[in-house]
Amino acid sequence: MASMDGNMKPQLTDTPPQIQKELIQGYRKMTPRQKMQRVNELNRTVQQLALLRIRKQYGDISEREQMLRLAALWLDRETMTKVFDWDPDKEGY
DSSP states (O other), X not given: OBOTTSOBOOOOTTSOXXXXXXXXXXXXXXXXXXXXXXXXXXXXXXXXXXXXXXXXXXXXXXXXXXXXXXXXXXXXXXXXXXXXXXXXXXXXX
C-alpha cells in the first residue's frame, strides 16, 4: 500500500524493512514481461506443491485423476462438472 509520498508501507511482518525495501525496488525495475514470468513460476510452484499433497493423500491414482483433482482446486464446481464431468463435492479435491 502506497503512502501519500509514494513510499510503500511495510506489508511483510516477517521481513526486515531494509530487505522489503530492496525487494520493492527490484520489483519496480522489472519489466512487465519479467513480472509475468515470475507470476507464472510461482503458479507452477504452487501447482507442484498441490500435486504433491494430492499424491500423498490419494496414493496411486491415474495421472488424469491427479490433474482433475488439481483443476478442482482452481476451477469452480459448475465448470468441473460441465467440462470434465467431475464433481469435486463428491470426488474430492
